[in-house]
Amino acid sequence: MSARNINFSFGAKTVLDNVQIEVPNGKFVALLGQNGAGKTTLFSIITGLYAAHGGEISIGGYDLRKDIQAALGSIGVVFQRPTLDRDLTVKQNLRYFCNLHGISRSDAYKRIETALESYGLAELHKRKVTQLSGGQQRRVELARATLHNPRFLLLDEPTVGLDHSNRLEFVSNVKALCKTLNVGVLWATHLMDEVEDADYVYILHHGKILFEGKSDDLLETHGKNSIAELYSHLTGKTTDVQHPS
Amino acid sequence: MRKKTYVQCVASTVFLLFATHASAYSIFVSNEKDNTISIIDGETLEVAETVTVGERPRGIVLSHDNAVLYMCTSDDDHVEVLDVKTLKVTHTLPSGPDPELMQLNPEGTKLYIANEDDNLVTVVNVDDRTKEVEIPVGIEPEGIGVSPDGKWLVNTSETTNMAHFINTDTLKIEANVLVDTRPRVAQFTGDGSEVWVSSEIGGTVSIIDTESKEIKHKLSFEVRGLAPEAIQPVGVKLSTDGSNRAYIALGPAARVAVVNMQTYEIEKYLLVGQRVWNLEFSPDQDRLFTTNGVSGDVSVIDLKKLRVIKSIKVGRFPWGLAVSPDKRG
Amino acid sequence: MKLKHAASCFRGILARESLRFLNQRARFFAALVRPLVWLFIFAAGFRSVLGVSIIPPYQTYVLYEEYITPGLLGMIMLFNGMQSSLSMVYDREMGSMRLLLVSPLPRWFLLLSKLLSGVGVALLQVYVFLLIAWFWEVRPPVAGYFFVIPALIISGLMLGALGLMLSSFVTQLENFAGVMNFVIFPMFFASSALYPLWRVRDSSEALYWIANLNPFTHAVEFVRFALYSEFNWQAGLITLLCTLFFLAVAIWGYDPLRGFLPRKGGPAASN
Numbered sequence: 005m006s007a008r009n010i011n012f013s014f015g016a017k018t019v020l021d022n023v024q025i026e027v028p029n030g031k032f033v034a035l036l037g038q039n040g041a042g043k044t045t046l047f048s049i050i051t052g053l054y055a056a057h058g059g060e061i062s063i064g065g066y067d068l069r070k071d072i073q074a075a076l077g078s079i080g081v082v083f084q085r086p087t088l089d090r091d092l093t094v095k096q097n098l099r100y101f102c103n104l105h106g107i108s109r110s111d112a113y114k115r116i117e118t119a120l121e122s123y124g125l126a127e128l129h130k131r132k133v134t135q136l137s138g139g140q141q142r143r144v145e146l147a148r149a150t151l152h153n154p155r156f157l158l159l160d161e162p163t164v165g166l167d168h169s170n171r172l173e174f175v176s177n178v179k180a181l182c183k184t185l186n187v188g189v190l191w192a193t194h195l196m197d198e199v200e201d202a203d204y205v206y207i208l209h210h211g212k213i214l215f216e217g218k219s220d221d222l223l224e225t226h227g228k229n230s231i232a233e234l235y236s237h238l239t240g241k242t243t244d245v246q247h248p249s
Numbered sequence: 250m251r252k253k254t255y256v257q258c259v260a261s262t263v264f265l266l267f268a269t270h271a272s273a274y275s276i277f278v279s280n281e282k283d284n285t286i287s288i289i290d291g292e293t294l295e296v297a298e299t300v301t302v303g304e305r306p307r308g309i310v311l312s313h314d315n316a317v318l319y320m321c322t323s324d325d326d327h328v329e330v331l332d333v334k335t336l337k338v339t340h341t342l343p344s345g346p347d348p349e350l351m352q353l354n355p356e357g358t359k360l361y362i363a364n365e366d367d368n369l370v371t372v373v374n375v376d377d378r379t380k381e382v383e384i385p386v387g388i389e390p391e392g393i394g395v396s397p398d399g400k401w402l403v404n405t406s407e408t409t410n411m412a413h414f415i416n417t418d419t420l421k422i423e424a425n426v427l428v429d430t431r432p433r434v435a436q437f438t439g440d441g442s443e444v445w446v447s448s449e450i451g452g453t454v455s456i457i458d459t460e461s462k463e464i465k466h467k468l469s470f471e472v473r474g475l476a477p478e479a480i481q482p483v484g485v486k487l488s489t490d491g492s493n494r495a496y497i498a499l500g501p502a503a504r505v506a507v508v509n510m511q512t513y514e515i516e517k518y519l520l521v522g523q524r525v526w527n528l529e530f531s532p533d534q535d536r537l538f539t540t541n542g543v544s545g546d547v548s549v550i551d552l553k554k555l556r557v558i559k560s561i562k563v564g565r566f567p568w569g570l571a572v573s574p575d576k577r578g
Numbered sequence: 579m580k581l582k583h584a585a586s587c588f589r590g591i592l593a594r595e596s597l598r599f600l601n602q603r604a605r606f607f608a609a610l611v612r613p614l615v616w617l618f619i620f621a622a623g624f625r626s627v628l629g630v631s632i633i634p635p636y637q638t639y640v641l642y643e644e645y646i647t648p649g650l651l652g653m654i655m656l657f658n659g660m661q662s663s664l665s666m667v668y669d670r671e672m673g674s675m676r677l678l679l680v681s682p683l684p685r686w687f688l689l690l691s692k693l694l695s696g697v698g699v700a701l702l703q704v705y706v707f708l709l710i711a712w713f714w715e716v717r718p719p720v721a722g723y724f725f726v727i728p729a730l731i732i733s734g735l736m737l738g739a740l741g742l743m744l745s746s747f748v749t750q751l752e753n754f755a756g757v758m759n760f761v762i763f764p765m766f767f768a769s770s771a772l773y774p775l776w777r778v779r780d781s782s783e784a785l786y787w788i789a790n791l792n793p794f795t796h797a798v799e800f801v802r803f804a805l806y807s808e809f810n811w812q813a814g815l816i817t818l819l820c821t822l823f824f825l826a827v828a829i830w831g832y833d834p835l836r837g838f839l840p841r842k843g844g845p846a847a848s849n
Contacts, residue, residue, distance in 0.1 A: 051680045077682035087673030089594065091601045096594075103590020104681040106583030132601075503629060503639070520629045520639050548638055556717070560638040 005050070005079075005156045005188055009059035012045055019045045020056075021211045027156060027188040032179055034199040034219075035192040036235065037208035043192040044084060046208070047160045050190075051081055064155045077105065080149030080187075084160040086141055088133045094120070094144050095129040098151060105152040112151075119147040123177070139170035146177060156188045157181070163198065171198070196232040205231065209239050273576040274532050277318055278540060278547055279306035280564025286320070286331065287547075287563040289538075291531060291576070294549055294559050300336045303329045308350040309569040312375070313357035318571060319375070321348035321362065328362065328373065333573065343380045345371040350392055350434075354417070355399040363390040363404060370404050370415070384420055387411050394435030394444055401459065403444050405432035412446045412455070414462055424462040428455040433482070434527075438510070439489035447482040447497060454482050454497055456513070466513050472502050482506075484528040486537065492552070496537055498525040505539060505548075507555060519557050521548035529570035540567035587683050588691045595695035599702070606703065609657060613650035613707055617714060621646055633774055635806040647716050648802035649771025651704050651726075652794060655734040656766060658700035660757050663693070663741025679832070686829045689742065693825075697734035704730060722805040729804035732817055733797035739824035740793070746831030769795040770802075793820040 005027040012020040019042045027033045037043050048054045050061060052072050061068040064078035088097050095116060102112035120126045123143045133141060142162060149157060159178065163171040175198050182189045191198065199205055205222060207215040215222065215238055219231060228234040274291035284304055290297040303322030310319045311333075318331040321344065328342040328351070344351075344362045348371075351362040359381065360373045370384040370393070387406025394403040395417075402415040405428070412435055414424040429451020436445045437459070444457045454468040470480045481500035487510065488494045494516075495508040503525060504518040522541025525548070529538050537550040546560045547567055599606055621643035629639030636645075678688050708716075708723065718726075744761065768788045770778070775795070779786035789795050796816040803810035 051676075053676065053679060073682040073684065075682075076680055079680070081677075081680055083673060083676055085673050087677040089598070089674055091598045092594065096597055100590050100594045101677075103586050103593070104678065104683075106580065106586045106682075108586075520641055522629075522639060544639075546632075557638045560632055 005061075005063050005190065007046075007050060007059065007061045010046065010049060010056045010061070011058040012042075012049060012054065012056050019211050020049070023059075023208070023211070023213055025190070025206055025213070027190045029155065029188050030182060030186040031203040032182045032189045032191065033204045033206070034202035035190060035206045035208055036194065036196075036199050036231070037192070038194055038239075041208045042211040043208060044160055047081075047083075047158055047192065050158060051079065052076055077152065078155045080152065080154035080157045082142070082145045082149050082157070082159040082162045084162075084164060084192075086145065088141060088144060088148075090133045093130055093132050094125060094136070097133065097144065098148055101148045101151055107152060115151050119151060123147040138165050139167070139174070142166060142170070142174055143177070146174070146181075150181065150185070150187075153185075154187060156190070158190050160192045161194070162191070163193070163195065171195075196230065196235070199231050207235060207238060214238055275573045275576060276529070276538050276547070277309055277311070277571040277573065278563050278567045279309045279320060279569040281305055281307055281542070281566040281568040283564035283566070284322075285564045286318070287567070288336075289547065289561055289563070291572075294561055296561060296563060298336065299564065300331065302331065302338060303327070303341075307568045308348070309571045310351055310353055310360070311571045311573055313353065315573040315575050319351065319353075319360060321351055321569075323347050323349055323365075328360065330375075333575075340378065342373050342375065342378055343371075344373060345369055345380070345383065352393045352395045352402075354395060355397065361393050361395060361402050361404075363393050365389050365391065365407075368406070370402070372420070382420055384415060384422070386413050386415075386422065387425075392433050392435040392446070394437050396437045396441045396444075396459065397439065398441055401437075401441075401444075403435040403437070403446070405435050405446055407431045407433070407449075410448075410451075412444065412457060426455070426457050426462055426464065428457075428464070429453045429467075434485045436485040436487055438487050445485045445487060445495065447485050449481045449483055449500065452477060452480050452482065454485065454508075468497070468506075468508060468513060468515070470497070470499060470502075470506055470515065470518075472499070472504055472518055475502050480504075483526045484539070486528040486530060488530070488534055488552075490534040492534070494552075496528055496550075498528050498539060500524055500526060501543075503541070503544075505537070505550065517555055519550055519555065521550070521557055522546045522560055527568065527570050529572050531572060532574040538570055538572065540570055542566045542568065584683060584687060587681065587688070588694075591678075591688075591691045592695045592698060595699050599699045606699075609654070610703055610706060610710075612657065613653050614710060616646065616650055616653070617643055617711060617716075630774065633776070635803045635808045635810075641715075643711075643714060644716050645774070646772055647708075647711055647718075648805055649766075649769070649798050650707065651730065651801050651805075652733065652769075652771055652798040653766060654703050654707060655697070655700050655730060655797070656737050656762055656794065658696060658703065659693075659734060659737030659739075660741040660762055662696035662699075663738050664745050664757055685832055686825075689829055689832060690825070693735055693738040693742065694731075696738050697731055700734050701727070701730060718805045719807055721807045725807050725809075726801060726804040729801045729814070729817075732814075732821055733801055736793060736797055736817055736821035736824060739821060739828050742828035743824050743831060746828060765792060765794040768792050769798055771795075771798050793817065796820070 007025045010020050010023040049056045063075040066075040068075045098116045120129050163174055202219055205219045206213055226234050276289040278287040286300045286302055287296050288298040304324035306320045306322050308321040318333055320329045322329045326346045328344040329338045330340050332339045345364040347366040348362045349365045351360050360375055362371045364371055368388055370386050372381045374381050386404050387409030389407035390404050391407045392405035402417050404413045410430055412426045412428055413422045416423050428446050429448035431450040432446050433449050434447045442459055446455045455464045456466040458465045480502045482497050483500050484498035486496045493510045495510050497506040501524055503523045505521055506515050507517040508515050521539045522544035524543040525539045525541045527540045535552055537552055539548045545565055546562050548560045549558050551558045630645045769792050778789050796813040799810055799813035800817045
């Protein structure tokens with residue numbers, strides 16, 4: 005996945021200013037930024053919900069503008085806000101997604117079984133979404149996002165609302181995916197500890213990529229001990245982006 | 250070849266199915282204000298023809314061979330006779346002044362006519378075209394009912410509030426039955442055992458036992474949302490097809506009441522046009538026609554479903570009805 | 579767009595709507611109560627009226643409840659259309675709409691599938707309502723129950739598309755109360771749903787013209803005639819054209835090149 009020269013504004017307000025991002029296969033790429041930095045807007049553009057006011061996006065070799073359906077077919081998304089249908093059961097949610105992606109019935113059956121198994125949801129499949137904990141819901145969303153074997157996963161603050169242990173478990177789930185399935189992951193967050201051992205880090209601030217690089221390199225170059233320190237050093241802020249207590 | 254025969258067979262069956270459907274009949278409607286008779290086709294349920302006749306046609310009766318229509322042309326003070334084939338008035342009968350309602354005797358030879366203004370029932374011989382006799386009755390005679398065996402003639406008088414039982418042999422009143430205010434229509438049951446008499450102002454229908462000449466039951470009506478004064482029973486029609494249903498026209502209530510003739514229960518009120526007065530069956534009693542004076546139309550009721558299926562615009566103030574099993578024209 | 583994929587997608591959306599309906603029976607019946615209240619209480623108040631004068635498609639005098647039945651069918655479609663379209667965007671449905679729109683199928687197809695599925699559920703309500711009305715002596719001819727289906731589908735699509743169109747343009751319609759006040763009530767009352775147009779004209783010429791310009795009037799008349807096995811060309815054509823227009827604008831409104839609801843800092847302003 006690559007995004008080049010992305011610009012976007014709401015009226016006079018510039019939200020994204022010449023943003024460039026690249027997510028290679030099998031890499032865990034973090035997009036760090038405080039609330040309002042433009043992360044969700046960027047994700048909306050990559051998923052075709054908004055059209056960028058300039059720039060190019062290519063996903064799995066498909067140009068988003070010219071071949072949006074093929075491009076969308078190769079992304080899996082976990083949105084910041086829950087998108088599970090709360091009135092349906094876990095399995096019904098997954099089946100609905102398979103239908104949307106044109107996965108044949110028998111194929112869907114197999115994939116759903118496998119996904120439920122590997123995300124530890126097997127016993128929960130008959131439960132309604134409302135009966136699941138926040139962590140379980142997120143796991144369902146992650147399982148769903150991978151049902152169509154995407155080449156690229158997009159996660160927008162996926163751990164919001166999760167407690168510490170659930171959060172760490174979720175992060176490690178995704179990192180494992182990244183390696184085993186060789187999918188590229190773009191992970192947007194404002195939480196430092198999720199970023200520490202990312203393959204690559206982008207820092208988005210006021211719609212601009214303020215900094216990018218391998219996390220180790222970044223720290224080395226600036227002589228800081230953690231991404232948090234680096235972030236405050238770069239933006240002069242400490243409030244929004246932080247280690248969770 | 251065999252196939253063709255089969256097709257022909259089916260085709261003729263289908264044709265027969267349609268052909269035997271007994272809707273090839275005509276409905277004659279007298280329009281009191283227009284001085285016309287509207288003729289409705291029983292198949293299309295549309296007005297096929299309109300014939301101008303004498304002044305203020307009200308009660309109409311078909312001869313037993315359905316060849317002529319007798320019409321009380323009230324303001325002309327006689328009965329006009331319309332040839333159903335040519336639709337020409339061939340002659341008149343002397344009815345006495347202001348004839349309103351009339352009935353034929355079972356032989357079809359005599360007309361019993363109520364003369365509203367003269368307090369008389371006039372008996373007219375339709376073959377000789379002569380007035381045979383005048384029977385003095387109560388004030389403002391209105392309804393005429395003839396028993397199926399022809400022995401009894403029941404006449405209602407609007408002001409005296411009585412049903413007069415007249416012996417047709419002696420032409421004498423043998424009994425007077427007091428009913429509710431302003432009796433209108435008198436109708437015998439098919440077996441002749443009862444006479445149903447509607448009281449317009451009283452809002453009731455009295456069911457009189459023919460033998461004892463006593464009221465055995467009185468029907469009253471209630472339509473949700475309508476004032477009792479608006480319920481004014483006039484037309485009465487009693488089925489003879491085994492369905493045991495009576496139909497009562499309720500005038501300004503714009504309803505026809507459906508009554509179970511055994512239990513005297515009112516089964517249903519059917520919405521028709523305004524000021525519904527007179528009723529008539531189709532030949533096989535699968536439909537009932539109503540004249541709605543104020544709205545100027547005839548409503549058609551499907552008696553199997555008990556649903557009003559159509560209202561047909563006719564002339565101004567439709568009044569009387571007669572149905573002929575022959576298709577006209 | 580592969581046909582097989584499209585079929586699978588439509589099946590999925592339809593299945594989802596049906597499952598939601600099965601899981602929310604309470605809401606289904608609550609939605610049914612609204613037209614029934616009108617039928618039982620409002621129409622009963624007018625019962626004493628000596629029938630509604632004969633106007634096509636009626637062949638005879640009809641009681642008021644029979645007259646307003648097509649209007650109440652329209653009401654079911656109206657509420658469903660607005661509710662499903664607007665709730666797609668507002669409230670909790672926001673998320674599921676995003677999920678739908680990032681599916682690898684043309685957006686017009688996704689939106690149309692969604693609208694059609696909504697209409698399907700509304701049709702179920704319509705037939706339950708008609709069944710209850712049958713016991714209330716509102717009994718259109720049997721054939722009418724079939725002929726009314728296409729009229730209901732087109733009307734339902736029209737109202738759903740209208741909701742969708744409004745949702746993508748009118749930012750003021752924040753919640754359902756606003757929609758009730760500014761869309762549903764005016765549309766319902768200024769139409770032929772409750773009173774024949776000639777009656778409306780008797781009381782106000784202006785209202786008569788407004789009712790004539792109201793697409794809901796034509797949808798109701800389309801449904802009314804169809805329920806009596808008749809096709810009202812004018813009403814049908816106007817309803818169809820309105821459907822196509824609203825659909826086109828709604829799809830255009832959801833075009834990513836225009837941006838999906840780019841207003842007030844976007845749907846998820848909290849970045």
